[in-house]
Amino acid sequence: MSCAETYAHIWTGCAMPSCGRSLHNLVLVGFMGAGKSTVGRLLSDALGMPFCDTDTLIVERVGMSIPQIFAEQGEPYFRRVEAEVVQEVARESGRVIATGGGALADPETLSVLLRDNLVVWLAAPLEVLLARARSEGNRPLLVEVSQDRVRRLYESRMPQYAQAHLVVRADDSPERLAKIIQGHWKFKRRGEAAARQVKIDAGHDGYTVHVGSNLLECFPELVPCLPGQGLLITDSNVAPLYAERAMAALRRGGCHVRQVVIPAGEEFKNLQTLESLYEACVSAGLSRDGLIVALGGGVTGDIAGLTAATYMRGIPWLQIPTTLLAQVDASVGGKVAVNLKQGKNLVGAFYQPRAVIADTDVLCSLPERELLSGLAEVIKHGVMAEEDLFRFVEEHLQDILNRDPNALGHCVYRSCVIKGAVVESDEKETGLREILNFGHTVAHALESVTGYTEYTHGEAVAIGMVTAGRLSHMVGGWSGADVERLIALLRRAGLPISAPHVSIDELLQAVEHDKKVRAGQIRMVLSQRFGSAPTGSAVSRSQLREALEWQRGL
Numbered sequence: 001m002s003c004a005e006t007y008a009h010i011w012t013g014c015a016m017p018s019c020g021r022s023l024h025n026l027v028l029v030g031f032m033g034a035g036k037s038t039v040g041r042l043l044s045d046a047l048g049m050p051f052c053d054t055d056t057l058i059v060e061r062v063g064m065s066i067p068q069i070f071a072e073q074g075e076p077y078f079r080r081v082e083a084e085v086v087q088e089v090a091r092e093s094g095r096v097i098a099t100g101g102g103a104l105a106d107p108e109t110l111s112v113l114l115r116d117n118l119v120v121w122l123a124a125p126l127e128v129l130l131a132r133a134r135s136e137g138n139r140p141l142l143v144e145v146s147q148d149r150v151r152r153l154y155e156s157r158m159p160q161y162a163q164a165h166l167v168v169r170a171d172d173s174p175e176r177l178a179k180i181i182q183g184h185w186k187f188k189r190r191g192e193a194a195a196r197q198v199k200i201d202a203g204h205d206g207y208t209v210h211v212g213s214n215l216l217e218c219f220p221e222l223v224p225c226l227p228g229q230g231l232l233i234t235d236s237n238v239a240p241l242y243a244e245r246a247m248a249a250l251r252r253g254g255c256h257v258r259q260v261v262i263p264a265g266e267e268f269k270n271l272q273t274l275e276s277l278y279e280a281c282v283s284a285g286l287s288r289d290g291l292i293v294a295l296g297g298g299v300t301g302d303i304a305g306l307t308a309a310t311y312m313r314g315i316p317w318l319q320i321p322t323t324l325l326a327q328v329d330a331s332v333g334g335k336v337a338v339n340l341k342q343g344k345n346l347v348g349a350f351y352q353p354r355a356v357i358a359d360t361d362v363l364c365s366l367p368e369r370e371l372l373s374g375l376a377e378v379i380k381h382g383v384m385a386e387e388d389l390f391r392f393v394e395e396h397l398q399d400i401l402n403r404d405p406n407a408l409g410h411c412v413y414r415s416c417v418i419k420g421a422v423v424e425s426d427e428k429e430t431g432l433r434e435i436l437n438f439g440h441t442v443a444h445a446l447e448s449v450t451g452y453t454e455y456t457h458g459e460a461v462a463i464g465m466v467t468a469g470r471l472s473h474m475v476g477g478w479s480g481a482d483v484e485r486l487i488a489l490l491r492r493a494g495l496p497i498s499a500p501h502v503s504i505d506e507l508l509q510a511v512e513h514d515k516k517v518r519a520g521q522i523r524m525v526l527s528q529r530f531g532s533a534p535t536g537s538a539v540s541r542s543q544l545r546e547a548l549e550w551q552r553g554l
Helices: 003-009 036-047 054-062 066-073 075-090 107-116 126-136 140-144 147-161 174-189 215-222 239-252 271-283 298-313 324-330 360-365 368-384 387-395 397-401 405-425 432-437 440-449 457-475 480-493 504-511 541-552
Strands: 026-029 051-053 096-098 118-123 166-169 196-200 207-212 229-235 256-262 291-296 317-321 335-340 343-350 355-359 523-526 535-538
Touching: 026 036, 026 174, 036 051, 036 096, 036 174, 051 054, 054 066, 054 075, 054 096, 066 075, 075 096, 075 107, 118 174, 126 147, 166 174, 166 360, 174 360, 174 405, 196 405, 207 215, 207 405, 215 239, 215 355, 215 360, 229 239, 229 271, 229 298, 239 256, 239 291, 239 360, 256 271, 271 298, 271 335, 291 298, 298 317, 298 324, 298 335, 298 343, 317 324, 324 360, 324 368, 324 405, 343 440, 355 360, 355 405, 360 405, 368 387, 368 397, 368 405, 368 457, 368 480, 387 397, 387 405, 387 480, 397 405, 397 480, 405 432, 432 440, 432 523, 440 457, 440 504, 440 523, 457 480, 457 523, 457 541, 504 541
Parallel strands: 026 096, 026 118, 051 096, 118 166, 207 355, 229 256, 229 291, 291 317, 317 355
Antiparallel strands: 196 207, 335 343, 523 535
């Protein structure tokens, strides 16, 4: 099948649970300064749908500006009129609707909006939103209340915003946001696509990776017989966006679940956090038939998985990865760990989850840098196992960057197929599984030398792949054109290809401490042919230095 044919047919297969809805309107929600009106007008033009700004409709109905309404009639009066207007408009059809920041505070309004519409939350840090709102002026809340109260108001509204069907980061350009939302509107108007499934024959009974849209709402239907008691582990970045939806879904599936939030960041993937999670398990009353649910990126998955592997000598766990990197790589294979001061992932285990739920909708809330970090792993899978996947990324790069559901779904699905096949053959990384480390030897050294703060894991892998590609040309079967092809795609994607400011001597020293070094000999995963399975190869220190010096000149 050609790449184009694959793109057109990637969603055939297992039917998704019946969580779809007939969509009437596209509704934008979010705090003041999110850009709802600006993005809404762009969407109106692109989709050919009438645009409604509910604040404008309120002004027309009352005959006063919003500051006047607040000053002369008070906020309670404004909220009553707002509820009437929003509910009236939402019961119509075929419109792009931009709501006021507080519209969802009314329970009936929230219910009406969620019922038959695609509700999109334009989310961004409060500091970004306030800077925009001040530049626009005409914001009564900014004039009448303190910044502390505005922050409390923002935090109080987040649980309502988090019930939106789609979360999109608002700190991007309005044009980019409109393209992302437009793609999802068209995708969902066609009807929810079938979820793809990848069976992984590893662990005691094997498990399934489910890939698709809207799975966060429906995943209990994909994982029957959930335990009666559970603990959801998430981090401080993900919790406000998705924790309540995940917990609500678990409760619908009959699992009484509590939540624990750990600080976001690699620096918290340590023994101290692990101990706090053991204590949370005890407080939640988890027994050996309980369930741990990991909701987040690779750090959350790693530490939650290790908690599950070791608490009461092992209890079931479920992965809900929320980053592209975690969906295409970290969530598949059962590698769980925490870091020590001496190095990354030095305390860990192989412990397979009960299932993996990869909802591609959540990738719309990823910062651009995090999306690219995951894309580096997709490109790696193409280089080391499937040239068709690499070609797909070359041909559909802009669709991927615009969070197109079909393009992202294909990347996640094919990556899980590739990694799943390797994991099945070598669950405990004693041989074949080493091929997944293409680019990782230098990547891990780079992360270590820079203190895990300068590069994301995917950025480090991109740089490491260039080194491995150059060495594959020097000692393997790659042509110079193969190396240039890899570099060209990484550049187009906006990924780094070198780290010219980092000491080569420090990198070499860090590489010599890599776990793949055997009997003092550096072993790297290199490739004999672009797009085919690489192998572990001995590399001399002088060859690695030569490749790094060449890379520095790019």
